[in-house]
Structure formats: structure tokens, C-alpha cells
Amino acid sequence: xxxxxxxYKIILVLIVFSITLLVATYSTYAERKIAxxxxxxxxxxxxxxxxxxxxxxxxVKMFMKEEIIPNxxxxxxxxxxxxxxxxxxxxxxxxxxxxxxxxxxxTDYPLQxxxxxxxxxxxxxxxxxxxxxxxxxxxASNNKYSLLGAIRASSQMISYEVAMGxxxxxxxxxxxxxxxxxxxxxQHGWHWNVLIQPLGCLIFIICAFAETNRAPxxxxxxxxxxVGGYHTEYSSMKLGLFLFAEYINMFISSxxxxxxxxxxxxxxxxxxxxxxxxxxxxxxxxFLFMKIVGFIFFFMWVRWTLPRFRYDQLMNLGWKILIxxxxxxxxxxxxWMMRHxxxxxxxx
Amino acid sequence: xxxxxxxxxxxxxxxxFIERMYLPAIFSGMFITFKHLFKKSATIKYPEQTREFSKxxxxxxxxxxxxxGAERCTACGLCAVACPAEAITMxxxxxxxxxxxxYREEKYAATYEINMLRCIxxxxxxxACPKEAIFLxxxxxxxxxTRKEFIYGxxxxxxGLESDKRVDVSVRETKAVEEFxxxxxxxxxxxxxxxxxxTVAGH
Ligand code: SF4
Ligand code: SF4
Numbered sequence: 001x002x003x004x005x006x007x008y009k010i011i012l013v014l015i016v017f018s019i020t021l022l023v024a025t026y027s028t029y030a031e032r033k034i035a036x037x038x039x040x041x042x043x044x045x046x047x048x049x050x051x052x053x054x055x056x057x058x059x060v061k062m063f064m065k066e067e068i069i070p071n072x073x074x075x076x077x078x079x080x081x082x083x084x085x086x087x088x089x090x091x092x093x094x095x096x097x098x099x100x101x102x103x104x105x106x107t108d109y110p111l112q113x114x115x116x117x118x119x120x121x122x123x124x125x126x127x128x129x130x131x132x133x134x135x136x137x138x139x140a141s142n143n144k145y146s147l148l149g150a151i152r153a154s155s156q157m158i159s160y161e162v163a164m165g166x167x168x169x170x171x172x173x174x175x176x177x178x179x180x181x182x183x184x185x186x187q188h189g190w191h192w193n194v195l196i197q198p199l200g201c202l203i204f205i206i207c208a209f210a211e212t213n214r215a216p217x218x219x220x221x222x223x224x225x226x227v228g229g230y231h232t233e234y235s236s237m238k239l240g241l242f243l244f245a246e247y248i249n250m251f252i253s254s255x256x257x258x259x260x261x262x263x264x265x266x267x268x269x270x271x272x273x274x275x276x277x278x279x280x281x282x283x284x285x286x287f288l289f290m291k292i293v294g295f296i297f298f299f300m301w302v303r304w305t306l307p308r309f310r311y312d313q314l315m316n317l318g319w320k321i322l323i324x325x326x327x328x329x330x331x332x333x334x335x336w337m338m339r340h341x342x343x344x345x346x347x348x
Numbered sequence: 349x350x351x352x353x354x355x356x357x358x359x360x361x362x363x364x365f366i367e368r369m370y371l372p373a374i375f376s377g378m379f380i381t382f383k384h385l386f387k388k389s390a391t392i393k394y395p396e397q398t399r400e401f402s403k404x405x406x407x408x409x410x411x412x413x414x415x416x417g418a419e420r421c422t423a424c425g426l427c428a429v430a431c432p433a434e435a436i437t438m439x440x441x442x443x444x445x446x447x448x449x450x451y452r453e454e455k456y457a458a459t460y461e462i463n464m465l466r467c468i469x470x471x472x473x474x475x476a477c478p479k480e481a482i483f484l485x486x487x488x489x490x491x492x493x494t495r496k497e498f499i500y501g502x503x504x505x506x507x508g509l510e511s512d513k514r515v516d517v518s519v520r521e522t523k524a525v526e527e528f529x530x531x532x533x534x535x536x537x538x539x540x541x542x543x544x545x546x547t548v549a550g551h
Contacts, residue, residue, distance in 0.1 A: 038381045042391040305381040306374060 004107075012113050016093050024247040025055045027296060031247075034300045062240035070233050074140040081137020082234065082241035088130040089248035095119040096255045097184040099265045099285035102278050111265075111285060112181050119180035120168060123256065124161070127211060130249065131157040134213075134220060137242065138230030149229025152311070153220035156210055159318035160217075164207035166326035167200040170333040171260060184264030194261040199329045201261040203322055208257060210318070212249040215303035222308055254295030255288070262291055403519050406469040406484040409462055410515040411506040414452050419506060420481035421460065422453035430476035435466035453479070460505060464489045464498040474520070483517040 029044070029051070036043030044051035069078055099111035116122055131154050138150025174196055175183050187193060194201045210217040221229030228234075231242045258264060265284030274280050309317065335342065366372055392399050401407075412420050423440035441458035443451045450456075473482050492498055507515045 036389070037385050040384055040387050040389050042389050042393070045393075301378060301381065305378045 008109055009113065012111070013094070016096075016098065016113060017090065020090060020093050020248055020251060023251045023292075023296075024244055025059070027247040027250060028058060028243075029055045030296065031300050031303075034297065035304050038301070038304045059240070062237050065236040067236040067238070068233075070141060070143070072142040073233065074142070077136050077140035078233075079238070081133050081140060081230075082238045082245070083133070084136060085130060085133030085245040086241045086248070088126050088133060089245040089252065091126045092123055092252045093255075095122055095180045096252070096259060097181045097264060098288060100185075100277065100281040102281045104278075110181070111281060115179060115181040117177075117179045120172065120178045123180070124165065124168075128157065128161060130245075133245070134230045134242075137234070138220075141230075141233035143233050145226045145228070145232045146230050149220045149226050149232070152226075153213065153230060156213075156217065156219060156314060156318075159315060160207045160210035160322070163203055163318060163322035163326045164211065166323065166330055167197075167203040167207070168260075170200045170326070170330045171197055171204075173330075173333050173337060180259055184259050184266070187263040188266050190268050192261065192263040192266075197261065197329070197333070199325065200333075201257075203326050203329065204261065205257060206322065208253040209299070209302065210314075212253050212299075213246060214250060214299055216306040216308050217314060218303075218308060219311060219314060224308075250296060250299050251292065254292040254299065257295055258288060258291035264288055401486045403486075405486040406471045408464070408485055408487040408489045409467075409473070409500075409505055410483050410485050410517065411460065411502065412481055412483060412515070412517065413507055413509065416449065417509050418448070418450055418452040419456060420452050420479045421457045421477075422455050422479050422481070423457035423460070424455075424478065426476040426478060427473035427482055430472040431467075432470060432472060433466045433468045435463045435468075436473060437461050437463075457502070460502050462500050462505065464500055465495060480521065483515075483520055485515055485517060 032054070033043040033051075035041075044054040047053040047057045069075055094113040095116060097110075097112040097115070101108040101110040103109070134153040135150045138146040138153070141147070171183075171193060172178060175186055175193070177183060177186075183193070209215075213220050219229075220226075221231065223229075226232070231239050234242060265281075265288040267283070267287040270280070270283060270287075274283060414420050423438050425438065425440075428434075428436040428438060438457045438460040440455050443454050443456055469484065471484050474484055489498075489500075507513060
């Protein structure tokens with residue numbers, strides 16, 4: 001490992017980190033705008049042209065607000081909660097392949113921070129760590145609403161992680177790898193995984209909604225029943241971090257969905273016109289971003305369309321529908337992969 | 349007892365398989381919201397654009413002066429009695445000789461206050477006033493930081509003396525309105541009696 005390599009990685013980390021933050025910041029703006037457009041309104045349009053500076057104004061507001069730590073709370077954990085949320089949200093970005101490698105002066109620079117061969121496992125590990133932030137925060141607040149929100153978050157997370165995991169196993173079976181970089185590379189041209197695994201993709205997307213606590217699965221923070229759920233007691237930037245982590249999660253989830261099922265940085269037909277690998281790599285990055293933006297829009301579109309699930313419906317959907325479906329998907333995938341052996345068995 | 353034809357019998361029917369899949373309903377719902385993306389927004393950007401008011405919009409009150417500039421209000425208190433929100437208070441005073449140019453009647457309101465936070469802009473005060481002294485106008489009540497500032501006294505309510513500061517309420521002061529006002533008590537009693545008879549007959 002040369003110094004070159006280290007510097008390159010650090011630069012890449014910084015770029016990915018800042019892009020993540022930037023996208024998350026403007027997701028808050030986009031959310032409000034899309035909500036407005038879907039409801040025949042205009043949305044924020046006072047701060048700067050078209051309200052483009054609204055996220056800055058929001059951030060300033062968040063920082064200026066009074067910081068309240070409840071007396072009865074567990075102070076250390078109370079502060080730790082949003083920190084963990086934010087940290088785990090930012091950690092998942094490292095295994096996303098943002099594009100093919102760029103070749104500068106004969107050296108290949110991959111646009112992926114860490115192409116670990118167990119990328120999917122890492123992703124799942126970090127994703128499930130995210131709920132600890134919510135749980136610790138909700139528990140440390142010493143407030144029944146916060147606690148209820150935290151309990152809901154954790155049970156929801158557990159329920160949907162199973163279905164998500166099984167749908168991913170089917171994907172791993174067809175792709176034969178746990179490395180996200182390789183999964184993305186395999187989907188060149190029209191070999192998008194969504195065409196091979198439509199059911200798995202659907203289950204994965206539904207579970208991604210549940211994992212990010214987005215509507216219609218936003219029970220941990222549902223205002224109508226739980227005041228604010230796990231962040232009831234939070235104020236100022238600690239609340240901001242919780243909300244911000246949700247947007248980062250949404251961004252990362254979109255990136256993961258795009259990478260796993262929708263071809264990642266690949267775009268069909270583009271290879272016919274563009275041949276320079278560096279240009280292709282940059283274009284790949286642009287394509288991935290277009291897909292991500294599309295999914296973020298989809299996330300918001302769903303939020304402003306569907307009503308929230310009731311808690312028992314949520315659990316029913318998770319355990320009684322999604323898990324059996326994902327197992328069915330797993331079996332079907334297995335059967336399809338072993339079709340020659342099976343046919344041979346019966347024909348002989 | 350059936351009051352209207354709009355009541356529906358609630359049936360708890362099992363959902364069909366398609367309905368239980370939720371997905372078709374979700375997609376149709378998302379299609380509906382997507383259509384709204386392209387609809388014209390209903391927003392009125394307030395300080396720059398204002399909504400068009402109806403001709404008889406009921407906004408901030410005005411206490412009128414007569415043609416010679418004397419205040420019409422005689423502090424009879426009918427508006428305060430009529431007010432459902434109990435927003436109006438006043439103290440009466442007797443007109444001294446030599447004040448004829450200031451007050452039209454022998455008794456006048458020394459103070460007259462409307463609490464704009466209580467007021468519901470129903471216009472009952474205007475209906476009640478026998479002296480055509482109080483009118484609602486199409487002006488909006490300003491916003492303030494303290495509750496105190498919302499209590500409008502005579503300095504705000506009474507219209508200016510100069511002709512350019514007079515508040516035009518002619519749309520509300522039509523012949524028909526005046527005529528109706530004269531007859532109101534009478535007509536009101538009549539309809540009230542009719543209703544009474546009807547209910548009695550109905551029983
Ligand atoms: S408009 Fe109605 S509520 Fe307001 S002061 Fe007159 S009577 Fe009272
Ligand atoms: S405004 Fe009219 S009703 Fe009210 S006190 Fe004056 S004269 Fe009487």
C-alpha cells in the first residue's frame with residue numbers, strides 16, 4: 001500500500017462524504033418541494049431563487065435552537081444516540097461502487113472506496129447497527145413515547161431485515177458473489193438484476209422503505225400517535241442529526257437499490273457511442289446518480305401518496321407475506337439454477 | 349329513523365386476492381398523485397399577490413362619521429350586545445354644548461374598543477347598529493407581536509375627517525340594505541312566527 005494509494009482513498013472518502021451530505025441536505029429541500037407539487041402547492045420559495053437556500057436556512061435554524069437535555073434522561077446515551085445514527089448512516093457509502101475505475105497515467109483508480117469481497121455482509125451489518133442509535137436515543141430520553149418509538153423501530157428493523165436478507169440471498173445465488181463491485185460490474189448492458197429477480201427486487205425495495213423508516217413504514221416516528229417517536233425529547237442539532245440520518249439512509253438505500261438491481265453505473269447501449277474508458281467511468285457515475293435521484297424521488301412520491309400502516313398490518317406484512325414470499329423467491333431461484341439437474345433427474 | 353338518503357350500510361366484506369395484494373391500489377394511488385405534479389398550484393404568494401375579495405368581504409371595522417364629520421355612534425351598546433364573541437366594549441359620555449360638530453347624537457362613545465383577536469368578523473355589529481355607525485370593510489387586520497395591540501380603540505376605528513381618509517362603505521350601505529335594516533325587526537319576527545306555526549303544525 002503506497003502513500004499514493006492512501007491519499008487517493010482519503011480524497012475519495014472526502015468526496016463521497018461531502019456528496020452524501022450534499023445530497024441529503026438537498027433531499028430535505030426536494031422532499032418539501034415534491035410534497036408541495038404533489039399537493040398542488042409551491043413549497044419553499046423564499047430563501048434564494050426557488051427557495052434553493054432553504055436547507056441552509058433550516059440548518060441555521062437547527063443550530064440556533066435551544067439545546068434541551070431532559071433532566072431525567074441518561075445524558076451520555078442521550079447524546080450518543082443521534083451520533084450513532086449519523087455515523088452508521090455515513091458508513092454504508094464506502095461499499096457502493098460509484099463508477100468504473102478511472103485510468104490516470106497507467107494506474108487504475110477504482111471509484112469505490114472499499115471493494116471488500118463481503119460487501120453485502122458489511123452493508124447488512126452496518127444497516128442493523130443504525131437502529132441502535134434510534135434505540136439508545138429513544139431509551140435514554142426516559143419518555144414513554146420515545147421508548148415506544150424505539151421499540152417499534154427495533155422490532156420493525158428485525159422483521160424486515162429477515163425478508164431483506166433472504167431476498168438478497170437469492171440475488172447472491174444468481175450473481176455468485178458478495179462483492180458489490182462485482183454485482184455492479186456483472187450488470188452491463190441489459191443484464192440488470194431486476195429482470196432476473198423481479199420478485200426479489202420488489203421485496204428488497206419494500207424492505208428498504210421499512211429499514212429507512214420512511215412512509216408508509218414510519219411508525220417509529222409517527223406524529224399522530226407518538227408525538228415524535230424516538231426523537232420526541234430531542235431538540236436543536238441533535239434532532240437535526242436524527243432527521244438528517246434518515247435522508248442519508250434514503251440516499252444510500254437508493255444507491256444500493258440502483259447497484260443491486262438496476263445496473264448500478266451501467267447504462268445499456270452507451271458503449272456503442274462512447275469508447276474512452278475514462279469518459280465511460282464518468283458517465284457511469286452520472287448514470288448511477290440519475291438512478292439514485294430517481295429512487296429518491298420514488299421514496300418521496302410514495303411518502304406523499306400512501307397512508308401509514310397500522311402496527312399489526314406492518315407486522316403481518318413483514319412476517320406473513322414478505323418472508324414467505326422471499327423464501328418462495330429463494331426456492332424458485334434455486335430451482336431455476338438447478339433446472340438442468342432437475343430435468344435430468346426426471347427424464348432419466 | 350332515516351334522515352337523509354346518504355347513509356350507507358357498512359359491509360365488512362373480505363378483500364379479494366387482488367385487493368389484498370395492495371399493489372394495484374398502490375399503483376393507482378401513485379398515478380393519481382403523479383398527475384398532481386403537473387397541475388397548476390393553488391398557492392397565492394401572499395405579500396406580492398393578494399386574493400381577490402368579494403365585494404362585501406368582512407374585514408376590519410370602521411366607525412363612520414356623518415356628512416359633516418360628526419361621529420355617528422351614540423354608544424347605545426347594541427353592537428356589544430349583538431356581538432357573539434363579546435369583542436366590543438365602550439363607555440358612553442354626554443355631549444357638551446359646542447361639541448355638535450364632533451358627535452351627531454347627544455350621547456357618544458368616549459371609548460370604543462374592539463378586540464380583534466376575539467372578533468369573528470360575523471358582521472352582527474353592523475346588522476345591529478341603528479345609527480349606521482359601524483361597518484365592516486375589506487381591509488385586513490394587521491398582525492402584531494402582543495395581544496394588547498389587537499385591541500383597536502377609537503383612534504384606529506373611527507375614520508378620518510378629511511374626505512380622502514373617509515372609508516367608502518357604499519357597497520354595504522345600499523338602498524336595499526338600508527330598507528332591510530328598517531324592516532328587519534318586523535320581518536324577522538314574522539318569519540319567526542311562521543316557523544313556530546310550522547313546527548306546531550308538524551307535531
Ligand atoms: S363582527 Fe361580529 S364578532 Fe366582530 S365585533 Fe362585530 S359582532 Fe362582534
Ligand atoms: S356602533 Fe352603532 S350599535 Fe354600536 S354603540 Fe355605536 S350606535 Fe350603538
